[in-house]
Amino acid sequence: MPVVTSVINLKGGVGKTTLTLALAHYLAGEHSKxxxxxxxxxxxxxxxxxVNERRWRERDQSGQTLYQLFRDQLEGTRNFNARDAVITRVSNIGGGMPGLDLLPASIRLHRIQDKITKVADLDTYRDGMVYTLREALRDTLPAYDHVLIDCPPNLGVITLNGIAISKYFLIPVVPDILSTLGVPLVLDRMADFALRAQHEIFGLGIVVSRYRPNSRLHRQTVMSMRRDAIPGIHPPIFNSIINEDIEVAEAADMEEPVTSLRQKFGGSNPHKQFSALTDEYLRYVGG
Ligand SMILES: Nc1ncnc2c1ncn2[C@@H]1O[C@H](COP(=O)(O)OP(=O)(O)OP(=O)(O)O)[C@@H](O)[C@H]1O
Ligand SMILES: [Mg+2]
Incomplete structure (x- = not known):
């Protein structure tokens, strides 16, 4: 079975999607996973x-996104098929990267998430709504070495579907006061879920992202986060740090064709940082 990791933080804009994207690219591109x-x-x-927006719209219109999966669960239909919904060889590197696949989302998930919350049993997590994804991917997951889950900035039922198939979670943070305040809450909620759902999930670590070496606040926050990390209780801070760099933001652009990880993720600095981060990740998960 693959190593499954959720990238999570209740705070928005801390680099969850960027980290997911980069780790996935480097695992496939540098480690042939x-x-x-x-x-x-x-x-x-x-x-x-x-994938680009045009391709996503085609998928969305034909019901091949996770929206259809949750809609089926609510309406008792069976239109979602994981085999059809997974898009293979995604990314703009070389016209698509071998070994890099995507199970796409839809903006229509917004509409359905409230309805799901109403029918889910969030005291025991025993009902099906939290395990919809697990059931749907039963035959799909074994084909992978690594699965990375990009979570929204909340711990609603859709996010819990990701947690329920994850062995690990990663928390990206921007090292300022407001961004780090939410970390204990994430840890608390993960521990609560683990207990009630009887599902073991391990905090792999906190990844400092959008780091500005010139900011005294950023430097001090990272120092105090490292000092306060308590082995066995508080997940450690990754040694690898991702700097704030406009080239990293531009890596999300799918329109320009690119030929390498270095070209996509930007110059030598971000490339080195993501490469080192991926090596560190692999060391921790033993993959
Ligand atoms: N290292 C970085 N350097 C510069 N910009 C970055 C970096 N990491 C992320 N960004 C930019 O910051 C914004 C937020 O990043 P991202 O979308 O990865 O965060 P998120 O935590 O997934 O947000 P949300 O909670 O909305 O899903 C994006 O515009 C992204 O391009
Ligand atoms: Mg995001």
Whole structure:
């Protein structure tokens, strides 16, 4: 079975999607892993950054996104088929990267998430709504070495579907005060889910992203985060840090064809950082 990791933080804009995208690309491109990205976010940022918008719209109209899966669950229909919904060889590197696949989201997930919340049993997590994704991907997951889940900035039922198939979670943070405040809440909610759903999930670590070396606040926050990390209780801070760099933001652009990871993720600095981060990730998950 693959190593399944959710990239999560309740705070928006901290680099969840960027980290998911980069890890997936480097695992496939530098380590020849078979990688599936699952986009659970109705904002569809990971989807649009891995296939272009036109291709996503075609998929969305033909019901081949995760929206259809959850709609089926609510309406008792069976139109979603994981085999058809997974888009293979995604990315604009070389016209598509071998080994890099995507299960796309839809903005229509927004509409359905409230309806799901109404019928889900969030005290015991025993009912099917939290395990919809797990059931749908039973035959699909074994084909992969790594699965990365891009979560929305909330812990609603759709996110919990990702947590329910994950062995690990990663928390990207921007090292400022407001961004780090939410980390204990994520840890608390993960522990609560693990207990109630009887599903073991491990905090792999906190990844500092959008780091500005010239900012005193950023430097101090990283220092105190490292000091406060408590082995066994608080997940460690990754040694690898991702700097704020406009080239990283531009990596989400699918329109320009590119030929290499280095060209997509930007120059030597971001490329080195993502490459080192991926090596570190692989060391922790033992993959
Ligand atoms: N290292 C970086 N350097 C510069 N810009 C970055 C970096 N990482 C992310 N960004 C930009 O910051 C914005 C937020 O990043 P991203 O979409 O990855 O965050 P997110 O946590 O997934 O947000 P959301 O909670 O809305 O899903 C995006 O415009 C992205 O391009
Ligand atoms: Mg995102």
């Amino acid at each position: 078979r990688v599936l990205v699952i986009d659970l976010d109705p904002q569809t940022n990971a989807t649009i950054a891995m």
